[in-house]
Amino acid sequence: MFVGTSGDSSFRRLYADNFAAILSYALRRVGGLDDAADLVAEIFLIAWRRRAEMPPDEQARLWLFGVARLVLANHHRGEQRRHQLGERLRLELHEHLIEHDPTGDLVEVRAVRQVMAGLEPADREVLELTVWEQLAPREIAVALDLSPQVVRTRLSRARARMRALLESSPDVGPEPGHRVGIAPEEGKA
Structure with missing residues (x-):
């Protein structure tokens, strides 16, 4: 003691x-x-x-x-x-x-980020979570505290806006006859 x-x-x-x-x-x-x-x-x-x-x-x-x-x-x-x-x-x-040498992609990545900066924050967020974080709409719904249907709607709208911005951007626009895809198609979540 x-x-x-x-x-x-x-x-x-x-x-x-x-x-x-x-x-x-x-x-x-x-x-x-x-x-x-x-x-x-x-x-x-x-x-x-x-x-x-x-x-x-x-x-x-x-x-x-x-x-x-x-x-x-x-x-x-x-x-x-x-x-x-x-x-x-x-x-x-x-x-x-x-x-995975990223240097070849840097110019494209920079251009895509510039285009993404033109999106509304909510659109940019669902695209980033989908493409960069590889989350499904149901997972994004949990992360953002939204319904999966709202997320799917936002994602569809964001893809359409991003596609339009990409097609109108001279630095990142698609080759003639090429369809711009934002992310692989996802299953219903």
């Missing part, structure tokens, strides 16, 4: 007496003030939760350094996991870009 007249007042005293030392310990071992502050908060939270196990007097200070050491080790493992995940994601993205 934590030694003192009252657990709360003893803990306050422990905190006041050791905060600067624990903060300095953390600052010397992590990259920045924010990380150090998070570590110190976690160290004292653990100390508060485990105050019944805390040794008396000067031993409590040393116990805090032991807790700090373990918290710091967890922090470094977490940083290492985040770094490894970031590296893995960068590698996957690089491989994806090699397999």
Whole structure:
């Protein structure tokens, strides 16, 4: 049990007496003030939760350094996991870009986005959810809190407006005799 007249007042005293030392310990071992502050908060939270196990007097200070050491080790493992995940994601993205070189499509994509900017926001939203996010009308209805019939109506109207804008745009217009399609036909949802 934590030694003192009252657990709360003893803990306050422990905190006041050791905060600067624990903060300095953390600052010397992590990259920045924010990380150090998070570590110190976690160290004292653990100390508060485990105050019944805390040794008396000067031993409590040393116990805090032991807790700090373990918290710091967890922090470094977490940083290492985040770094490894970031590296893995960068590698996957690089491989994806090699397999699917998007540079050939950039001019067309830019032109289509310019045309889409001419649509009403509601029309643009249903088209983006349909084409880019590959959602079916019933799924869009849930996302937008609308009925599936309203979504299908908006989608039909948006496709017609987009088709008209594409056909009238000199940068993106279809080749002669080519029918403009906005997205693959979808089943009833």
